[in-house]
Amino acid sequence: MKPVIPSDPTSVPVQTEAVDAGREEPSLHGEILARLRDYIVEGNIPDGGRVPERQLCSMFGISRTPLREALKVLASEGLVDLLPNRGARVRQLSERELGELFDVMGGLESLAGRLACENITDEEIAEIERLHYEMYGFYLHRDMHGYFRINQLIHQKIVEASRNATLLATYGNFAGRIRRIRYSANFARKRERWGEAMREHEMILEALRRRAGSELSDILFHHLRNKRTAAIEHLSEADAALSSPVPA
Amino acid sequence: MKPVIPSDPTSVPVQTEAVDAGREEPSLHGEILARLRDYIVEGNIPDGGRVPERQLCSMFGISRTPLREALKVLASEGLVDLLPNRGARVRQLSERELGELFDVMGGLESLAGRLACENITDEEIAEIERLHYEMYGFYLHRDMHGYFRINQLIHQKIVEASRNATLLATYGNFAGRIRRIRYSANFARKRERWGEAMREHEMILEALRRRAGSELSDILFHHLRNKRTAAIEHLSEADAALSSPVPA
């Protein structure tokens, strides 16, 4: 008889099944998917550029199968286009699609704001207030980088306060698709837009304090609408400058 | 010589590449993906049931590779869960997740209504009016099946009128995830809810006529909220009846 003692108490088999909050994927495929997504979102491949299967395989040290699986997923997420027999290209957003994305983001944030008003705690509001004033500081100092960082954080916090994991995941998805666009330089020429955005954020905070769902919903949508307009104007100008580098 | 006349004006070669509205995927993988998704959405596999790779392979007459790719995509869409080394299971929605889904749907429809007010044509409104009264007829005759069919069509038309292909695609995605739940029998016990829903639809139509975006947005959200409540109550009752078939 060999009283096979169950290894030892410290290596208790963790219950990876009953996790319902956020399902984990410790598989190779999952890791590759995340890494490839980051790689693309971070802009390592130019807009419309090919996604070199073979090269990425050796880069990640894997075979083509898991990479191709990841590509299919990224295609369904809208990050890349899959041209039959011609490989994957990082999807370049037309002006129209960019506008559509911003509107959907607006809808999601609008929803998030409404739900947040139902569920947010006083502590979370206090935290957002803190961030708000921090952001205001960056605004006063004209620190665009700091401003945007906190700005994203505030929006993120609101979505988290909605207590809706599905919404959070969807929001993250679309945020990734937009993040490829560098709209950080938006306020470079449009100072007044920056002030406007700051005022909108005042309204957001104020509505959140009152937990006025419908109002916050409206404010957030229009906030994103304005963001959209600014982003598209910025993009158009950039395009125009590119197509005619030396205007007469 | 053969004066290759450009066929004829009716069969102009369609540009399948420059299509930005809805990109096509004529590949085998794309077809399998669509077929498998339908297969699951239509409920051919029980909730939480295994998705038999090999069996489906022979069923579709393909090898495992494209099927596995499709499964990865369906997992990212939230239709199935991928357990490492243990295969795919059709995702069973907890009550909480179902509620989350309904809320997100509410957010999307809310957005769609707002955008629709900006873009809808008089003809489209007239079409929705027609559908509305047709649905009202089904309501009067207590024809639930007909009612639900037109109901879905109206919501679909509103989303289409938003002129936002991204939103339309996302909406379809979530609709598929919910469609597995049979909530057709919702009004069976709750007649008053049916009347309430009908009144909400009156308000929807009325706001749409006036193109009152914010209002319609609000109405649609609350409409979906009520749908959500009804669906979850229905589900809970069904569960309760299942766990204690013979109440004392």
Add this chain to the structure above:
DNA sequence: ATGGTCCATATTGCATTCAATTCTTTCGGG
């Protein structure tokens, strides 16, 4: 009889392989 261990089977994850399509280069003609 019950609980646990061990082994055979089945299934999964990934790598490799092969056919098919596309891209590139080179050659010939105008």
Add this chain to the structure above:
DNA sequence: CCCGAAAGAATTGAATGCAATATGGACCAT
């Protein structure tokens, strides 16, 4: 000198193969 065609190289899409892990059942000990 430029353009077009054709062959070769490279890349993609899908099938198959193999190692690793999970599943199911028989067997043994208590």
